[in-house]
Amino acid sequence: MIFEKKNVLLLVPTFADEGGTQKMVYELGRILAEKYNVFECSFNAFGEPHVFKNDSNVILSLNSPNERSLLSKLKGYPQKIARLKELKKKHKIDVTISNLWGADLVNALSKGKDKIISIGHSSIVGNPQSRLLLKLRRLGEWVYSRFDKIIAVNSSLEKELTDLFNLPRIKVKYINNFIAFPPSGNKDNRTAKELRRLVNVGRLHEGKNLEPLLIILKKLKKEFVKLQLVLIGNGPMKESLIKKAGELDLIVSDVLDERNADLIFTGFVNPFPVLESSDVFVFPSKTEGLPLVLVEAMHTGLPIISSDCPTGGPHVILEAYTPHDPKRVNAEETKYGYLMPIPESNDLSALQVWQETISLLLKNEEKRVKLGHNAKERSLDFSVDKIKHLWFQTIDSLFESNR
Incomplete structure (x- = not known):
């Protein structure tokens, strides 16, 4: 029939x-x-x-x-x-x-x-x-x-x-x-060794909770002078983020190749070339479903540092060993990165946990590579x-x- x-x-x-x-x-x-x-x-x-x-x-x-x-x-x-x-x-x-x-x-x-x-x-x-x-x-x-x-x-x-x-x-x-997934790019397309890059992909709105990342970046710059944060996406929070960056004396640019910039807004672009030239994917969201941007980043071999936000999408993707807990206060290492407390601009303890975890990964290339390799394998479960x-x-x- x-x-x-x-x-x-x-x-x-x-x-x-x-x-x-x-x-x-x-x-x-x-x-x-x-x-x-x-x-x-x-x-x-x-x-x-x-x-x-x-x-x-x-x-x-x-x-x-x-x-x-x-x-x-x-x-x-x-x-x-x-x-x-x-x-x-x-x-x-x-x-x-x-x-x-x-x-x-x-x-x-x-x-x-x-x-x-x-x-x-x-x-x-x-x-x-x-x-x-x-x-x-x-x-x-x-x-x-x-x-x-x-x-x-x-x-x-x-x-x-x-x-x-x-x-x-x-x-x-x-x-x-x-x-x-697109065809795999050239993983050697990284920025020069002395330039480190954190990256986030998503709409620039309240739920993505990006302001704490600027505070964390400012603290990390004392240890990693040539460190950049790249935000891929557009949205209503861009102007307030630029204002906050100014308060923190961070250099802002809309040009991806601006090597002297601390914070770069790319707008809406194909994320994969940027992901492939970055070192760590950072994701401090307050709420998510099952965020595909994590999977995209993992597919390029990036380790993930993500908040354990409601309703547990990052927790599912990163396969944490402990139960989903939006109120967690410590970092939990998984096979693909770290599950983190949700950072707040006035929560010094959570900001410190984020700073220390990012610093650990930036210093340890062997760990970054291992977590990134595992992350790429995990991404195939969402094909x-x-x-x-x-x-x-x-x-x-x-x-x-x-x-």
Whole structure:
């Protein structure tokens, strides 16, 4: 018997961000296209740039510009819901997969004959960007009860979503994020031996907790004069970070090859050449799902120094020996790097732990190489080939009772 391809729609509020959610939707769109007809949709797809774009998939739009105020956002939801209902019917959508709260709300309220899936990308509890959703917890319970399946990107987040929204355990499962790795570059593409480089990749926003890194960098500069911190990404915190760097007398540049700079902002660029020329990946986030940037860094052979932030994504990736603990006070060495306390600008103890751990790695090339080698091996566990079949099984299982 020959079955027609299912039509799958991926919904995200915006394609314009360069964050992990948009990248994951891009990667998911690529692999699902191997088996299904894939449509990718945002609230205003034709009025915004696409940071990541699958040219082989059909792009759809809810034709609803992103509103700034809460009131205008609330007024815009009926239009979004009506438009998505129309698109689902027109394109005979079988499965709609939504990402982030706004898209989840629209997906749930436009549900027709299609099966609907939500992807939980990061912790809600303790996430500054999720304060409103926590206040509307009862609404969240009702919205997520309408979904056929909810996918969390790690096991800790699976438990959080199940408990927070009082969901049946059978409805929630976790599937690790995944990545299609580029061909390996030249690992000899490092900066000159006397120049050391720390690197971070991600949107420059509050949850990434980058300000403490500047304080740590300033302290480390007393020991490593030719040390740089490179921040890859854009975001609303850039100006405040530049201001903080000025207060610390750090030299700031937007030019990657500026050897006299202490802090370099590259903007949104291909991270792999920069990662391959760096020494240590530093990741002080306050909250994460399962951050693909860690996996990307590991694939280039970089050791990782990461906070043990909610909901434990770094803990999962680094395979720590002790339980996930956002309140940890000491560094824990793993096979791939170190799991750390979440640093705060006014927490001298945590800053000291970070400073000492980074210093240890910068001084010990043999340890850096060993941890980096292990990290590259670990990164392969998040390859497309290992994860994509879990997505195929999840989608196909929604229709098994219909066969």
